[in-house]
Amino acid sequence: MAEEVILLDHWGSPFGVRVRIALAEKGIKYEYREEDLKNKSDLLLKMNPAHKKIPVLIHNKKPVCESLIAVQYIDEVWKEKCPLLPSHPHERAISRFWADYIDKKVYQLGRTMCATKGEEHEAAKMEFRECLKLLESQLGDKPYFGGDTFGYVDVALVPFYCYFGAYETYGNLSMEAECPKLLAWAKRCVQRESVSRSLPDQKKLMERISDFRKRLGFE
Amino acid sequence: MAEEVILLDHWGSPFGVRVRIALAEKGIKYEYREEDLKNKSDLLLKMNPAHKKIPVLIHNKKPVCESLIAVQYIDEVWKEKCPLLPSHPHERAISRFWADYIDKKVYQLGRTMCATKGEEHEAAKMEFRECLKLLESQLGDKPYFGGDTFGYVDVALVPFYCYFGAYETYGNLSMEAECPKLLAWAKRCVQRESVSRSLPDQKKLMERISDFRKRLGFE
Numbered sequence: 001m002a003e004e005v006i007l008l009d010h011w012g013s014p015f016g017v018r019v020r021i022a023l024a025e026k027g028i029k030y031e032y033r034e035e036d037l038k039n040k041s042d043l044l045l046k047m048n049p050a051h052k053k054i055p056v057l058i059h060n061k062k063p064v065c066e067s068l069i070a071v072q073y074i075d076e077v078w079k080e081k082c083p084l085l086p087s088h089p090h091e092r093a094i095s096r097f098w099a100d101y102i103d104k105k106v107y108q109l110g111r112t113m114c115a116t117k118g119e120e121h122e123a124a125k126m127e128f129r130e131c132l133k134l135l136e137s138q139l140g141d142k143p144y145f146g147g148d149t150f151g152y153v154d155v156a157l158v159p160f161y162c163y164f165g166a167y168e169t170y171g172n173l174s175m176e177a178e179c180p181k182l183l184a185w186a187k188r189c190v191q192r193e194s195v196s197r198s199l200p201d202q203k204k205l206m207e208r209i210s211d212f213r214k215r216l217g218f219e
Numbered sequence: 220m221a222e223e224v225i226l227l228d229h230w231g232s233p234f235g236v237r238v239r240i241a242l243a244e245k246g247i248k249y250e251y252r253e254e255d256l257k258n259k260s261d262l263l264l265k266m267n268p269a270h271k272k273i274p275v276l277i278h279n280k281k282p283v284c285e286s287l288i289a290v291q292y293i294d295e296v297w298k299e300k301c302p303l304l305p306s307h308p309h310e311r312a313i314s315r316f317w318a319d320y321i322d323k324k325v326y327q328l329g330r331t332m333c334a335t336k337g338e339e340h341e342a343a344k345m346e347f348r349e350c351l352k353l354l355e356s357q358l359g360d361k362p363y364f365g366g367d368t369f370g371y372v373d374v375a376l377v378p379f380y381c382y383f384g385a386y387e388t389y390g391n392l393s394m395e396a397e398c399p400k401l402l403a404w405a406k407r408c409v410q411r412e413s414v415s416r417s418l419p420d421q422k423k424l425m426e427r428i429s430d431f432r433k434r435l436g437f438e
Contacts, residue, residue, distance in 0.1 A: 064312045066319055076308040089295040093283045100285055
């Protein structure tokens with residue numbers, strides 16, 4: 001049977017970027033469908049009735065929702081090329097832990113830091129710094145989180161590289177000073193075509209964040 | 220090498236219950252160490268520096284944190300007996316999706332419903348009901364979430380059976396009326412020794428929730 005792979009996505013979504021990178025690493029051809037998040041397609045609502053969110057990977061008519069679950073699915077289905085998760089159970093657990101940590105902390109705190117003022121902003125900023133420090137020490141001097149090869153945790157984190165500018169502008173942070181190893185790692189990742197082609201346009205993304213802040217009355 | 224398995228846990232934690240059930244299903248002998256959550260052990264702080272939370276599974280000195288990751292780890296290491304995740308990638312993705320949904324929705328909404336008043340309480344209650352309806356329809360007429368055998372989604376959800384009493388008392392819900400199939404499923408699960416021996420004492424748990432509400436000034 002010919003494989004049919006469709007990705008319901010939105011250009012600016014860091015979660016969508018994860019799935020795009022995983023598909024590109026595996027060399028899977030797929031149809032990209034941009035969703036209008038203010039007017040979601042019937043297909044999206046049907047494929048992800050629980051959350052109604054992008055990204056949704058549709059493989060031979062069957063949906064896989066939630067970006068980290070989709071990346072694991074891609075890794076399990078197309079396992080021959082570029083394995084993303086390590087093969088040893090403990091290393092797999094460690095990879096899953098950090099990917100989950102990125103979901104729970106990096107995304108949420110980064111967003112809160114950029115979308116609040118005063119005490120709430122300061123608290124998020126302090127916790128966000130701790131987060132960066134922890135990721136920096138987990139990366140250490142390895143080229144990638146899993147060691148010598150690009151893998152699952154890299155896929156989970158690198159979409160947030162596009163937000164580094166926002167963290168600097170609205171969080172008043174210097175990423176170079178806070179996490180030099182993480183910055184060098186991100187630049188290393190971006191040299192991969194799978195990553196550079198999947199990331200959203202930086203300028204367009206900054207405009208989107210600025211619009212979001214204007215709606216909150218911050219600008 | 221003799222296997223050394225230690226579980227850092229707290230008797231009332233639904234997340235800890237998941238790991239206890241998975242270990243029991245696999246017939247793994249382990250040392251249970253109860254943590255005082257107000258005075259966490261040095262071992263816990265060392266083994267889970269990122270979140271400082273129980274449960275932590277320590278297998279041959281190496282920690283695995285986050286309950287769903289620990290359950291997957293147990294399933295991958297001791298794979299011969301009672302597989303918890305299905306073998307087909309799409310079924311695995313579906314199982315992971317629902318376990319993640321339980322983490323994001325059931326736990327959080329149930330807690331909010333029991334610990335708030337007024338509008339916030341009503342909003343949480345309405346969303347919680349939607350959640351139960353969705354889980355009820357996902358279960359359908361199958362004996363377990365994955366089909367005929369007890370598996371990953373069952374392990375993820377059944378610890379919340381102990382909270383059904385609290386949902387009825389503080390959410391003013393009838394679980395029998397809201398989700399009769401889910402209730403029958405929970406009773407089916409509890410017939411398994413792995414589950415019945417892992418669940419916390421219902422009366423003690425209700426006292427704990429009542430104390431929590433007293434501290435919030437609700438009782």
